[in-house]
Amino acid sequence: MRPDRIFGTATAQSPRDLPMTNARLRAVLYARYSSDLQNERSIDDQIALCRIYAEREGYTVTKVYSDKAKSGATLFDRDGLIELIADAKKRLFDMVVVESLDRLSRDQEDLAAVYKRLEFAEVEIRTLNEGKATSVHVGLRGLVGHLFLRDLGAKVRRGHTGRVKEGKIPGKVAYGYRAVVGKPGEREIDPDQAQVIRRIFEEYADGKSPIAIAEDLNREGIPGHNGKPWQWPRLTGGPRALLTNRIYLGEIHWNNWRNVRNPDTGKVNKRPTAPEERVVVKVPHLRIILDELFEEAQAVRIARGKKQKIPPKGQRRPWQRNGSLLAGLLRCETCGSSMVRGQGDRGGRPRVICTSAKVGGCQHTKSYDEQMLESVVLNGLHTQLADERLINEFVQAYHSERAVAERAARADLEGTKRRLTEIEAGMMRLVGFLEKGTMAEDIIASRMKDLETERAALRERERLALEATNIVELHPKAIERYRQAIATLQEDLASGRRPESRAAFRNLVDHVLVKPTEKRAPYEVTIFGRLGALLGLDLYPAKRTPREILVFCH
Numbered sequence: 076m077r078p079d080r081i082f083g084t085a086t087a088q089s090p091r092d093l094p095m096t097n098a099r100l101r102a103v104l105y106a107r108y109s110s111d112l113q114n115e116r117s118i119d120d121q122i123a124l125c126r127i128y129a130e131r132e133g134y135t136v137t138k139v140y141s142d143k144a145k146s147g148a149t150l151f152d153r154d155g156l157i158e159l160i161a162d163a164k165k166r167l168f169d170m171v172v173v174e175s176l177d178r179l180s181r182d183q184e185d186l187a188a189v190y191k192r193l194e195f196a197e198v199e200i201r202t203l204n205e206g207k208a209t210s211v212h213v214g215l216r217g218l219v220g221h222l223f224l225r226d227l228g229a230k231v232r233r234g235h236t237g238r239v240k241e242g243k244i245p246g247k248v249a250y251g252y253r254a255v256v257g258k259p260g261e262r263e264i265d266p267d268q269a270q271v272i273r274r275i276f277e278e279y280a281d282g283k284s285p286i287a288i289a290e291d292l293n294r295e296g297i298p299g300h301n302g303k304p305w306q307w308p309r310l311t312g313g314p315r316a317l318l319t320n321r322i323y324l325g326e327i328h329w330n331n332w333r334n335v336r337n338p339d340t341g342k343v344n345k346r347p348t349a350p351e352e353r354v355v356v357k358v359p360h361l362r363i364i365l366d367e368l369f370e371e372a373q374a375v376r377i378a379r380g381k382k383q384k385i386p387p388k389g390q391r392r393p394w395q396r397n398g399s400l401l402a403g404l405l406r407c408e409t410c411g412s413s414m415v416r417g418q419g420d421r422g423g424r425p426r427v428i429c430t431s432a433k434v435g436g437c438q439h440t441k442s443y444d445e446q447m448l449e450s451v452v453l454n455g456l457h458t459q460l461a462d463e464r465l466i467n468e469f470v471q472a473y474h475s476e477r478a479v480a481e482r483a484a485r486a487d488l489e490g491t492k493r494r495l496t497e498i499e500a501g502m503m504r505l506v507g508f509l510e511k512g513t514m515a516e517d518i519i520a521s522r523m524k525d526l527e528t529e530r531a532a533l534r535e536r537e538r539l540a541l542e543a544t545n546i547v548e549l550h551p552k553a554i555e556r557y558r559q560a561i562a563t564l565q566e567d568l569a570s571g572r573r574p575e576s577r578a579a580f581r582n583l584v585d586h587v588l589v590k591p592t593e594k595r596a597p598y599e600v601t602i603f604g605r606l607g608a609l610l611g612l613d614l615y616p617a618k619r620t621p622r623e624i625l626v627f628c629h
């Protein structure tokens with residue numbers, strides 16, 4: 076007689092001993108959205124899939140648990156999962172349905188811990204693809220997760236070092252580059268982004284502050300890394316700072332830092348590696364910045380690091396506290412230099428002057444009362460930016476521009492989608508090899524990592540291409556709304572009612588040319604608006620592509 080039959084009566088309450096036909100098993104669903112995987116399935120989508128599965132299997136869904144935006148690398152802070160385990164102990168359900176095991180955890184130890192606890196509570200784990208999870212699945216999946224999660228796993232690292240020596244870059248694609256389709260680990264320069272990199276280095280070497288650089292880029296709607304807004308601390312601070320990244324010189328520096336996860340808090344620390352572990356490889360085809368400019372920027376950075384003195388709040392100069400509406404937007408019509416505050420007049424009213432004229436490099440030496448200039452610009456806003464003839468020209472230019480962009484995006488999208496399918500098939504094959512044990516783990520790990528990297532880059536590309544094919548049609552009504560928006564903005568600015576109208580103004584206006592006029596003659600300005608503002612009609616757009624930032628002028 077089989078031993079489990081002897082104790083059969085004692086365990087009759089266990090769901091596994093009940094015949095499947097007449098039992099409605101109680102199932103709960105668990106979903107996790109992870110912030111470190113791009114374009115992941117949302118919680119709602121995961122739940123919907125799990126629900127379909129549960130219905131097909133005849134389970135009764137009693138509760139749904141979820142955790143948002145957690146990395147999955149650690150159990151800390153995962154309230155949903157912790158509650159689920161607690162409820163499992165109380166035998167409130169018989170099954171957990173998840174999309175895949177790595178939703179529960181991507182850490183081997185944690186996944187095993189979750190599995191053991193659920194198994195003890197006689198709760199089964201069901202995944203959409205594999206069905207009932209066994210300890211073999213858990214072990215395998217945990218191993219896969221473990222290998223890919225931890226960069227410092229020595230095997231993966233060795234594989235990477237070898238690839239770095241071949242000039243390939245493991246890990247994320249730095250701003251300024253894109254992944255080469257079909258060639259994992261290879262990069263090529265993204266011409267648009269490279270231009271932004273050069274601009275940042277030049278401005279920084281010229282003494283512009285990282286805050287001003289980031290603000291201007293955001294104001295111009297130039298998207299930062301992965302389409303996100305620019306954050307100034309990322310320019311100079313931390314191990315991945317843009318202005319210290321030697322990849323822009325065409326050098327891969329590998330292994331300078333290692334990640335160590337604190338097992339008590341789950342947080343990652345970066346620590347420098349020993350010099351002999353570091354690897355440098357020259358990749359001249361990826362150079363964006365010349366040595367001299369790079370060194371200049373480093374000199375500025377080091378000098379700034381020494382004397383970081385911010386005046387205490389009460390002692391700041393008035394312009395530091397309350398910037399002019401036109402600050403940074405004024406240009407001299409004669410030489411194109413920016414215009415800044417010079418000496419104020421006797422009453423302390425600020426006056427602006429051409430920066431070049433200040434040092435004798437421009438004949439346009441007249442200074443302008445800042446507030447008067449402001450009111451001239453405000454009055455001209457509607458007439459200059461909402462002129463009908465002008466708008467019609469933009470509309471035409473926009474439509475032809477858009478047609479070109481769409482064609483290019485569509486062609487790109489097809490190729491990207493094809494390659495994504497190939498990559499996913501490749502990943503499935505690797506998992507197959509791992510399960511069969513027909514290929515060495517370290518080789519699988521390093522190939523998987525490459526595929527994941529390429530996939531992330533391609534998904535980003537896919538997103539951008541979709542964005543480009545989804546540009547809103549410019550409707551005549553929209554143009555009317557735009558004109559009204561400018562009129563409202565003009566009123567708001569004049570009355571000072573809405574503080575956010577200042578930001579809207581700076582979003583709408585790219586720059587203002589100041590024309591030299593005779594002494595005591597009225598001021599003359601030309602306002603240059605942004606095409607994007609006309610298109611979006613939202614004076615607070617989150618991000619725009621470089622193409623949309625073409626300025627239009629009157």
Ligand SMILES: [Zn+2]
Nearest residue numbers: 407410429437
């Ligand atoms: Zn000038």
